[in-house]
Amino acid sequence: MVAPIVRFAPSPTGLLHVGNIRAALFNWLFANRHGGTFILRLDDTDRVRSRPEFEAAIERDLAWLGLDWTRKEKQSDRLAHYDAARDALVAAGRLYPCYETPEELEFKRKRLLAQGRPPVYDRAALKLPDAERTRLEGEGRRPHWRFKLASEEVRWDDLVRGPQHIDEVSQSDPVLVRADGTYLYSFTSVVDDIAFAITHVIRGEDHVTNSGAQIQMFQALGAPVPAFAHLPLLVDATGGGLSKRTGSAAVADLRERGIEALAVCALLARLGTADPVEPVTSLDTLVAAVDFARVGRAAARFSEEELAQLNARILHILPYAKARARLPHDLGETFWLAVRGNLTTLADAEGWADVVRGPIEPKIEDAVFLADAATKLPPEPWDDTTWKAFTSTLDRKGRALFHPLRLALTARETGPEMARLLPLIGRAKAEARLRGLKA
Ligand code: GLU
Numbered sequence: 001m002v003a004p005i006v007r008f009a010p011s012p013t014g015l016l017h018v019g020n021i022r023a024a025l026f027n028w029l030f031a032n033r034h035g036g037t038f039i040l041r042l043d044d045t046d047r048v049r050s051r052p053e054f055e056a057a058i059e060r061d062l063a064w065l066g067l068d069w070t071r072k073e074k075q076s077d078r079l080a081h082y083d084a085a086r087d088a089l090v091a092a093g094r095l096y097p098c099y100e101t102p103e104e105l106e107f108k109r110k111r112l113l114a115q116g117r118p119p120v121y122d123r124a125a126l127k128l129p130d131a132e133r134t135r136l137e138g139e140g141r142r143p144h145w146r147f148k149l150a151s152e153e154v155r156w157d158d159l160v161r162g163p164q165h166i167d168e169v170s171q172s173d174p175v176l177v178r179a180d181g182t183y184l185y186s187f188t189s190v191v192d193d194i195a196f197a198i199t200h201v202i203r204g205e206d207h208v209t210n211s212g213a214q215i216q217m218f219q220a221l222g223a224p225v226p227a228f229a230h231l232p233l234l235v236d237a238t239g240g241g242l243s244k245r246t247g248s249a250a251v252a253d254l255r256e257r258g259i260e261a262l263a264v265c266a267l268l269a270r271l272g273t274a275d276p277v278e279p280v281t282s283l284d285t286l287v288a289a290v291d292f293a294r295v296g297r298a299a300a301r302f303s304e305e306e307l308a309q310l311n312a313r314i315l316h317i318l319p320y321a322k323a324r325a326r327l328p329h330d331l332g333e334t335f336w337l338a339v340r341g342n343l344t345t346l347a348d349a350e351g352w353a354d355v356v357r358g359p360i361e362p363k364i365e366d367a368v369f370l371a372d373a374a375t376k377l378p379p380e381p382w383d384d385t386t387w388k389a390f391t392s393t394l395d396r397k398g399r400a401l402f403h404p405l406r407l408a409l410t411a412r413e414t415g416p417e418m419a420r421l422l423p424l425i426g427r428a429k430a431e432a433r434l435r436g437l438k439a
Contacts, residue, residue, distance in 0.1 A: 004036035004199045008062075008069075009189065011043040012054035015250045016061045018302055019204065019234050019242045022268045026231060027202045028067040029269060029283075029290035039196055040069035044076045045183055061251040065261045066283055073196070075188050082183050085191045085221060086176070089147065094220045095176060097143030098125035099136045121146070121172035145177035147187070147217060154212040159229035159292035161205070166212030174213050190214050194223040205230040229292050232272055234302045242302060249302070258345030263311035272300025279313035281322060308344070315343040329353040331424070338420035352416065356424045360411045362433040365404040369396070373405065374434035380427050387419035408433050 008024040010016060016024075031038040040062065044050035062069070089095035100108075109119040125146070149168040158164045176187035193201060201211070208230050218225045234242045242249050254264060262280060269286040270277045274294040280286060315323075318340060320333040327336070328350045339352040354360060364370060376393045378386060394401060406418060409430060415421070422430060432439035 001034050002199070004031055004034050005039065005197050006031050006036060006200050006202055007039040007041045007193070007196065007198055008067075009041040009043050009192075009203075010058050011046065011049075011185070012051060012058055013046060013049040014054060015057055015252055017242060017249045017251065018254075018264070018268060019249075021061070021065065021251055021264065022231060022234060022271075023203050024062060024067055025065070025265055025268050025286075026229070026290065026292075027200075029287050030200065030202060030229075030292075032283075032287045033290050036199075037071065038067070038069050039071045039073060039198075041192060041196075042072070042074045042076075043185055043189070044074055045185065045188055047076070047182075050076070057252060061255075064255055065251070065265060067265075071196075073192065075192065078188075078192065078195075079183075081195060082188050082191055085187075086145070086183075089176075089217075089220060090145075092220060094148050095145050096126055096148060096173075097133070098146050098175075099128070099133070099141050099143050100125070118170055119172075120170065123148075123173065142179040142181075144175050144179045146173040147176050147213065147220075149173050149213060150216055150219075154215050156211070156215060156225070156228055158208075159200070159202075159227060160232070160295045161208070161230055161297060164208070164211075164228075166209065168212055168216065171209070171213065186210050186214055187217065190217040190221070193226060194218065194221060198226050200227045200229060202229045203231070205232055229295075231295060232297055232299050234271070235299045237301065237303055239299075239301075249304075254307070258347050259307060259311050260314055260346065263307060263314050266314065267302075267307050267310050271302060272296045272298065277306070277310060279310060279317055281314065281318055312344050315346060316341045323349075327353075329357070331356060334420070335424055338416045338424060342414075342416050355410045355412070355415070356421065358425075358429050359438045360433070361438050362409070362436060363407040363411050364436045365407050367436060369394075370404060370408050370434045370436070374431050377427055377431055377434070382423040382427065384419045384423060387422045390422070405434075408436075 006027040008027045010020055010024075028038050030036070040059070042055055042058070044055070086095060105121075108122065112119045126148075149171060151169045153165045153167050155163065155165045174184070174186060176184050178184065211228055211230070215225050236242055236249070251264065255261070262283070265283060265286060266280045267277055269290065273296060275289055320336045323336055323340070323346065324330055326346055328347070331353055335353070335356060336349070339349055342352070343349060373394055376390065378390055391401060391405070402418070406415070407413070409418070409425060410421065429439040
C-alpha cells in the first residue's frame with residue numbers, strides 16, 4: 001500500500017468525547033500501521049460556535065492520548081482555496097445560485113410531503129429567468145448556492161461497510177455556500193481532502209450520506225476519490241448515542257478521573273471489532289492489529305465500567321518505565337512492582353507510598369501477639385524471603401497469623417503481598433507499628 005495520508009477533522013465547537021476519539025484513533029492507528037501521515041484539521045468555518053479554548057482542548061486531549069499529528073491545518077486559514085473551488089464549480093455548471101427564502105423552501109417541502117412525495121429540492125432556481133434574478137438581486141436578496149448532483153447512483157467499496165450505493169436522484173442538491181457567503185463543511189472538507197491528497201477518509205457512519213454527494217464533488221473538481229471507512233457509532237448502555245450526552249464521556253473528564261490514556265485507546269480500538277478488548281502497555285500493539293476488515297457493522301456499546309476494568313488491568317501489567325514519570329512519589333521499581341497489582345487508578349499508588357514511607361497509625365487487633373512478633377523480626381538486610389522466614393517463627397497459622405500482622409503493618413485490610421511490602425517498610429517502622437506506635 002502507498003503510504004496513506006489521513007486526517008482527523010473535529011470542529012472546535014465542543015470537547016472531544018469518546019465517539020470523536022474513536023475516529024481520531026482509527027485514523028492514527030491506520031497511518032502508523034502503514035507508515036502514513038496523520039493530519040489534524042480543525043473544521044472551524046463556523047465562526048460563531050468555533051472557539052480557541054476548544055481548539056486548545058482538542059490538542060491537549062489528542063496529545064494526552066498519544067495521537068500525535070505531523071501537520072495541523074485550520075479551515076479558517078484556507079478561505080481563498082474554497083473561493084477558488086467555488087468558482088471552478090460555478091464555471092463547470094455544478095454550482096448554481098438559489099434565491100428561495102427558508103419560508104419558501106419549507107412551504108415547498110410541506111407541499112411535497114402532503115402529496116406523498118419525497119421532499120427533494122425541485123431545482124426551480126435553475127429555471128429562473130435572468131430578469132427575475134436581476135429583480136431579486138435588486139431587492140437585495142443574496143443567493144445561497146447548491147451543488148448540482150449528477151442523477152446517478154454513487155458507489156464505493158467502504159472499507160468497513162462493504163459495497164455502498166446512494167441514489168442521488170432521491171437527494172436534494174446540497175447547499176455548499178450560504179447566503180452570507182460562508183461555506184458548509186461538506187464542501188470545505190472535499191476541497192481540503194483534495195489539497196492535502198487525503199487517501200482515506202475515516203470517520204463515523206453518520207457521514208455515509210454526505211459521502212455520496214462528496215464523491216460527486218471530488219469528481220466535479222477533477223480529483224481522485226479517496227477510499228472511505230465509516231465506523232459504526234458508539235452507543236451507551238441504554239443504546240443511546242454518546243454524542244448527545246454531555247460530560248461523562250468527554251475525554252477530559254476521563255483523564256481527570258485517573259483513567260489511563262492507554263485504556264481509552266485500547267478499549268476504543270477493539271470495541272465492536274472481531275478482536276478482544278485486552279490490556280496493552282503500548283499503542284504499538286494496537287497499531288500492529290488495526291484492520292478495517294475486523295470492524296463490525298453494528299453499533300458498539302461503550303461502558304465506563306468496562307473502561308475502568310481495563311484501566312486496572314493495564315496498570316497491573318504496566319512496566320515501571322512507563323509509570324515512573326507519572327508517579328507522585330517515585331519509590332523505585334521494587335515498589336511499583338509490589339503495588340501495581342492493587343491499583344484501580346495510578347493515583348492509588350500514593351496511598352501505598354504512604355504505607356511504605358509512613359508515618360501511619362497502625363491498627364492493632366491483638367496487642368500481645370503483635371508485641372511478641374515485634375521481638376522476632378530478623379535483622380536487616382531484608383528481601384522478599386524475609387516475610388516467610390519471619391512468619392514461620394510465629395506460633396500461628398492462616399488468617400489468625402496474617403490478618404493482625406497486615407493490619408498493624410499497613411493499617412489496611414487488604415493489599416499487595418506482604419513479602420514484597422515488608423522490605424520496603426523496613427525494620428524500624430515495622431517494629432514500631434507492631435508495638436502499636438505511629439511510624
Ligand atoms: N468536522 C466534521 C465532523 O466533525 C468532520 C467529518 C469528516 O471527518 O469528514 O463531523
